[in-house]
Amino acid sequence: MDFRSATAQVFVPDGLPPEAALTRTTHLGISAHQDDLEIMAMDGILKCFQREDRWFTGVVVTNGAGSPRANRYAQFTDEQMQVVRIKEQKKAATVGEYAAQVFLGYSSAAVKDKANHDPVEDLARVIQMAGPDVIYTHNLADKHPTHVAVAARVIEAIRGLPEADRPHQLYGCEVWRDLDWMIDQDKVAFDLSAQENLQFALLGVFDSQISGGKRYDLATMGRRRAHATYHASHDTDVTSGMSFAMDLTPLIQDPSKDVLAYVQEFIDRFAQDVHQRLSDVL
Numbered sequence: 001m002d003f004r005s006a007t008a009q010v011f012v013p014d015g016l017p018p019e020a021a022l023t024r025t026t027h028l029g030i031s032a033h034q035d036d037l038e039i040m041a042m043d044g045i046l047k048c049f050q051r052e053d054r055w056f057t058g059v060v061v062t063n064g065a066g067s068p069r070a071n072r073y074a075q076f077t078d079e080q081m082q083v084v085r086i087k088e089q090k091k092a093a094t095v096g097e098y099a100a101q102v103f104l105g106y107s108s109a110a111v112k113d114k115a116n117h118d119p120v121e122d123l124a125r126v127i128q129m130a131g132p133d134v135i136y137t138h139n140l141a142d143k144h145p146t147h148v149a150v151a152a153r154v155i156e157a158i159r160g161l162p163e164a165d166r167p168h169q170l171y172g173c174e175v176w177r178d179l180d181w182m183i184d185q186d187k188v189a190f191d192l193s194a195q196e197n198l199q200f201a202l203l204g205v206f207d208s209q210i211s212g213g214k215r216y217d218l219a220t221m222g223r224r225r226a227h228a229t230y231h232a233s234h235d236t237d238v239t240s241g242m243s244f245a246m247d248l249t250p251l252i253q254d255p256s257k258d259v260l261a262y263v264q265e266f267i268d269r270f271a272q273d274v275h276q277r278l279s280d281v282l
């Protein structure tokens with residue numbers, strides 16, 4: 001496939017040619033780093049697991065060069081870290097039976113550089129070829145600058161596509177900073193009660209991150225459990241795992257909608273909620 005990024009690659013677990021693998025995609029996850037997909041897009045991964053009619057494809061935008069390292073990986077160079085992290089993401093794609101796993105291989109700086117249009121063009125190409133119904137990416141209130149940049153680039157890429165090529169849904173998901181703060185009416189709640197074993201397996205293959213002393217596997221499963229318990233107003237079945245997303249679909253339905261103002265609306269509704277509950281009792 002022809003990407004702007006010279007280091008881009010496509011991994012297909014079941015060996016189909018890349019273009020055929022991509023075009024079957026129904027659910028697309030686009031993250032900044034290796035392992036973000038398994039933290040934030042589990043809804044799509046589970047919906048497509050063991051299905052012939054639904055396929056999850058993952059896209060990792062950066063090369064993972066700047067990731068922290070400890071223990072077994074302490075002496076690894078940036079180049080060695082990139083190799084390890086790609087290997088881990090391929091393992092996840094195999095375990096999770098993804099349609100394809102795309103690595104765009106950009107540096108974090110390139111993704112954050114507003115003047116660099118290459119990441120947007122590569123994302124547009126993947127999205128157009130995959131033609132997903134749903135896209136999961138980072139939420140716009142995440143506290144990791146590269147995560148926020150990826151979300152912004154995804155919105156830009158989708159907005160540049162003909163209307164017929166845009167997904168029906170765009171969700172901004174949780175990694176660095178969860179979305180429990182949003183008022184309940186604003187939350188998109190994904191039920192992640194199913195296949196906890198598979199969820200643990202998918203989070204667990206990222207050994208280079210977890211061995212560094214960051215138990216993303218336990219923390220992520222713990223957050224899913226906590227959300228399920230504390231999301232009291234959930235009006236369907238009782239769940240044992242849940243993750244939240246910010247609905248970003250209005251931003252791609254109306255490309256003229258101001259992104260900053262849109263996020264501010266969520267923050268304002270949260271502020272009003274806090275103010276109202278407190279002023280009621282003071």
Ligand SMILES: [Zn+2]
Nearest residue numbers: 032033036175
């Ligand atoms: Zn990340």
